[in-house]
Every structure is written in C-alpha cells, then in structure tokens.
Amino acid sequence: MTVPASAVPSPDPQGIVTPQSPKRSLPAPPLERVPWAAVAVFVIVSFAAAWLVVLPLWLADGLANPLATLILPAMMLTPMLAVLVVTFVLKTPARGERLRSLGIWPLRPFARTIWLTVAAMYLPLVVIAATTFLAGALGFAQLDLTMAGFDALNRQQAAASGIDAALLPPAQVVFALQILLLPVGVLTGNALLALGEEVGWRGWLLPSLRPLGVWPSLLVSGAIWGLWHAPIILLGYNFGRADVVGVLLMVAGCVAWGVLFGWLRLRTGSVWPAVIGHASLNGLGQFIVFFLPLGASPDAALAGPLGVASWIVLAVVVAVLAACGQFRRRVLS
Numbered sequence: 001m002t003v004p005a006s007a008v009p010s011p012d013p014q015g016i017v018t019p020q021s022p023k024r025s026l027p028a029p030p031l032e033r034v035p036w037a038a039v040a041v042f043v044i045v046s047f048a049a050a051w052l053v054v055l056p057l058w059l060a061d062g063l064a065n066p067l068a069t070l071i072l073p074a075m076m077l078t079p080m081l082a083v084l085v086v087t088f089v090l091k092t093p094a095r096g097e098r099l100r101s102l103g104i105w106p107l108r109p110f111a112r113t114i115w116l117t118v119a120a121m122y123l124p125l126v127v128i129a130a131t132t133f134l135a136g137a138l139g140f141a142q143l144d145l146t147m148a149g150f151d152a153l154n155r156q157q158a159a160a161s162g163i164d165a166a167l168l169p170p171a172q173v174v175f176a177l178q179i180l181l182l183p184v185g186v187l188t189g190n191a192l193l194a195l196g197e198e199v200g201w202r203g204w205l206l207p208s209l210r211p212l213g214v215w216p217s218l219l220v221s222g223a224i225w226g227l228w229h230a231p232i233i234l235l236g237y238n239f240g241r242a243d244v245v246g247v248l249l250m251v252a253g254c255v256a257w258g259v260l261f262g263w264l265r266l267r268t269g270s271v272w273p274a275v276i277g278h279a280s281l282n283g284l285g286q287f288i289v290f291f292l293p294l295g296a297s298p299d300a301a302l303a304g305p306l307g308v309a310s311w312i313v314l315a316v317v318v319a320v321l322a323a324c325g326q327f328r329r330r331v332l333s
Helices: 036-059 068-075 078-088 110-137 148-160 171-180 182-212 214-228 244-268 272-283 287-291 308-323
Strands: none
Touching: 036 068, 036 078, 036 182, 036 214, 078 182, 110 182, 110 244, 110 272, 110 287, 110 308, 148 171, 148 287, 171 182, 171 287, 182 214, 182 244, 182 272, 214 244, 244 272, 244 308
C-alpha cells in the first residue's frame, strides 16, 4: 500500500514528530534573523528611485509641474522595484519561497484573508470619518454637517466650467455615490498603485524585520515608509509644510497607519488586505471636503487623514486590537 506523503510524519525544529497536513499550508514562517544587507539595499534602492522619479518636479515648478499627475503615481511603484532587486539579485527570499514570503500567494488561511481584505476596504472609511468628526470636536476644523458648503463649491466649479448648476445632484447624493462606489475606485486603479508600495513595505520589509519583534518591526517599517515620502513632502505635498516638520508629520502618520496595515499583513500572512486598505485610504483622502463650510481650509497636519486627529483615532483602534490579543505572537503569522 502506498502511504500518502501528507500522512508521513516529519520532525519539527524541536525534533518532535508531527503529522503533516496539506490543508494547513500556512504563510511563510518568520525569519530567524534580520537580513540586514538586503534591508539596507531595499531602503537605498526604494529611496534613491523615489528621489530620481520626483527629480523633474524639483527641477521645474514643483507640484505645479503638469507632469506631477504622472510622477506621483510612478513614485508609488519604486518600492516594488526595490523588491525586485533584493529578490532576484540578493535572492532574498530564495527561489521557490518568493510568492509565499511576500504574502502574494497562497491565500491561506483563506476565509480569514478574504474577510479581512473586505474589512480593509471599509476600515479606512471608518477611521477617516471618525477623524473628521473628532477634528471638528477638537476645534481642528469647522464642519458643516448639512454639506451646504460642498454643494455651493460644487456649483461654483460647475458654473466656471460652463455647466448648468441646476443639473447637478445634491451634495448628499454625491457623497452617497462616493461611498457606494468605493470598491470600484479601489479595485480599478488605486489597488495597482497601492500594490507597488505594499509589496515593499508590508510584503517584503515588515516580514524581514520580524526577528526584531512584532512591535519594533511594525514601528520601524512604518517610519521607513514615512521617510520614503520625503521627496514630495519637502515640496509641500500632504501638509503644505516643505520642511523637516512636514517629513516628521508624515512619519508619524505612516507609523500610525502602518501599525494597522501591518497587523492586517501579519494576521493573514497575506499582503492583499494591506493593499486594499492602502488603496481605500488613498481614495478617501478628500473625505473631509464634504463637510467643510465654503472657503474653509483646515490644517491637514491636524485634521487630515495623516494628521493628529487620525493618530488619536488609530491609537484607539490599535489599543482595542491589542486588548483583544491581536498583537500576540501566537496569533500572528
């Protein structure tokens, strides 16, 4: 009688014989040590490529350069370039383990990965909505819950474009459509660009830093993610602060969101929940505009999706997850 391979016992690292089960094809196990040389190459390549891609903006007109609409998305692909370098040049991860180590395939455990991927699409919506209303409560932004300001702005822009404002739907309808069509926006464009980043930050870098411990790896990978944005932050992107303060604000925002996206990655062993969460965050960046009075322009460092109010909301979310034991080593991949 031929014995199936799945029934043949095999020793674990401690020498204890355990049966194998193909149904439990889990994500790649954590590394035993940090591949520091590969991490250094990854950081250097991703940062250098980002600066090189953004260089035309520095040479002429900054963010007002017409090429900015192409350059900013192109920058999001530079972490993927760094992954290709460390994967195929430094062989980290080794051939045969690449898709599993990067969290691309297989989707195991399947049910948890799918459900958390779906949740990741709407979790940024909840966080950003809470951020917006907290910013209003703390006085960081003046809000108009009737959306009259957005409606007036929309009609002004339509009139300037020669469109009959009477044909425009009410602001509440526009808002409802944006929420309903969120999956379309996430899956048809934002996800591809988010993958360019996430395959680097959460796909490769976070697991590579796991030997440092769960929290150090989450915080360090988030800080590197934030620093990588320096070429555009120093042009005034996101916060309107073209200085080190803007960079530090971005680092703080990326650490806060990076803990959440990192948890999604480690809880499932898959990069896809982080990709969808990142894509959703990018698609909801202007959420607060619906609730601003006409002419209002709150400080993004306080009220924006990467600002102080978001840090508070994300701290609460992470605290709840931690209280539920979601950051314990035994529940993470």
